[in-house]
Amino acid sequence: MKTHPLRRVALRLTLGCLAVSALSAAAPTAALAQGKGSADIAGYTGPDREKRLIEGAKKEGTLMIYTSAPIDDMTVLTSAFEKKYGIKVKLWRAGSEKVLQRAVTEARAGRYDVDVFETNGPEMEAMQRERILQPVKSPYLKDLIPQAMFPHGGWVSTRLNIFVMAYNTGRIRKDELPKTYADLLDPKWKGKLGIEAEDADWFAGVVNELGEEKGVKLFRDVVAKNGISVRKGHTLLTNLVASGEIPLAMTVYNYKAEQLKQKGAPMEWFYIAPAIARPNGVGVAKHSPNPHAAVLFFDFMLSDAQKMLLERDFVPTSTKVDTHLNKLPLKFVDPKVILDENQKWTGLYDEIFTKQSK
Secondary structure, three states, rough: OOOOHHHHHHOOOOOOOOHHOOOOOOOHHHHHHHHHHHHHHHOOOOOOOOHHOOOOOOOOEEEEEEEEOOHHHHHHHHHHHHHHHEEEEEEEEEEHHHHHHHHHHHHOOOHHHHHOOEEEEHHHHHHHHOOEEEOOOOOHHHHHHHHHOOOOOOOOOEEEEEEEEEEOOOOOOOOOOOOHHHHHHHHHOOOOOOOOOHHHHHHHHHHHHOOHHHHHHHHHHHHHHHOEEOOOOOOOOOOHHHOOOEEEEEEEHHHHHHHHHOOOOOEEEEEOOEEEEEEEEEEOOOOOOOOEEEEEEHHHHHHHHHHHHOOOOOOOOOOOOOHHHHHHHHHEEEEEHHHHHHHHHHHHHEEEHHOOOO
């Protein structure tokens, strides 16, 4: 199976910030004024901030979100937001690479339909480089873990996707599990391993932890000796573990494995320390047509939604929500590094895993 090139194409759209001058030249005066209005609303910190946001959002009446989160999980959040504020939420859901591609394409064309973006960290960081996002001075920022925030303030992490291994309990015993990545060289794993098609950020984190030369060689040897099944989509990969088609998957999201386990699937998940964590986040569109509703939803994601995320087995980033998951030994993916070294890591990932897929 070959890796779909869309994510690499979408990320390259942002490198060098080539769109900035074109976007500024093409944007109509009304849109620029709209952007200034969004900045004023997002930057307001007065004591009546929440009151202003609610009143303005009710007048706007609607909110458009582009997201890559599973639709059932996102609907729980948006339904709670609608119930609390009476604001109608519209969702457009696609993979993170498509969310980024649509965001950049529309911004370059001077089309401003979206209010909020919710997707993976590298794609959020790419939007920041394209100057698509509006920093928000939210009172809830103080509650977040340090790794959830970035100096530019264009977006913040609301949850962590922790990469873990998942195994089918009907095909693998707990006492057989690998304790190190080197244990995957054992011939007993031949024909039993699977991985997601585009987890170059996970790969970069693990390899840098092991030492680049040693790590790259190790994974080359694992694939050469035991093969690898490469599948597009973390939900698909996790479902294949549950069905037993892939006995052991190397890169699934902990929340999806836990959700299926709680539903009775014969699976468990574990990690080889340190677990790699990818920040997923939320950002307000600079030219949001509904800026009050957008900033109100931004605040909602950092406050009320944090407990809801935990109830859905996600790892929230607020220190106000207690969970053992964000206390695991974690190594965080740096979205900036993934963008700046994208060609290197996606190239290695394709060479080692995708092109050798069995």
